[in-house]
Amino acid sequence: MPFAVSSSQGTVAALRFGRLVAMGSVAALIMIAGVWGSWGTAQYVMLTKGRERGTIEVTRCGPDTCSGPFTPLSAGARARGGVVIDRTVTVERGKTYAVVVKPGSDVVVRSGPAGILYAWVPLGGALLLASVVVAGGLRLVRAAWVLAGAGAVLLAAAFAML
Structure with missing residues (x-):
């Protein structure tokens, strides 16, 4: 019978280890x-170094996104007539937000x-x-x-x- 007790303890330890893993x-x-x-x-x-930073004035909002003109604030950034930002609870039409442009697109994210x-x-x-x-x-x-x-x-x- 001593083998049954140690075998049972080994099984419990193995199951505990398996649960932890x-x-x-x-x-x-x-x-x-x-x-x-x-x-x-x-x-x-x-990581904004080398990225286009600026502001967006939200002029239009749809169900998922809002858009508006982009005004550059960093060197090398160019003005754009329309960029897109995800519509969240806080993005409101008529307000201006600090943003960063995603490279190679007209999509911006809040900064x-x-x-x-x-x-x-x-x-x-x-x-x-x-x-x-x-x-x-x-x-x-x-x-x-x-x-x-x-x-x-x-x-x-x-x-x-x-």
């Missing part, structure tokens, strides 16, 4: 997806602190989602609270800035 992989995948989703916009907002925080909103959501996996799957409650707090602060700051 699986849930750790899921949490890591969620975080990677959050960074990946954010970086698509954040790279233009955070400055508000643009940076808005670009990282997908990461904030990923932090909140990963906190649930870390708490439930990995049973690391304190780490989960840290992740959830960071996600909530990021989302709240983005909401306050916009």
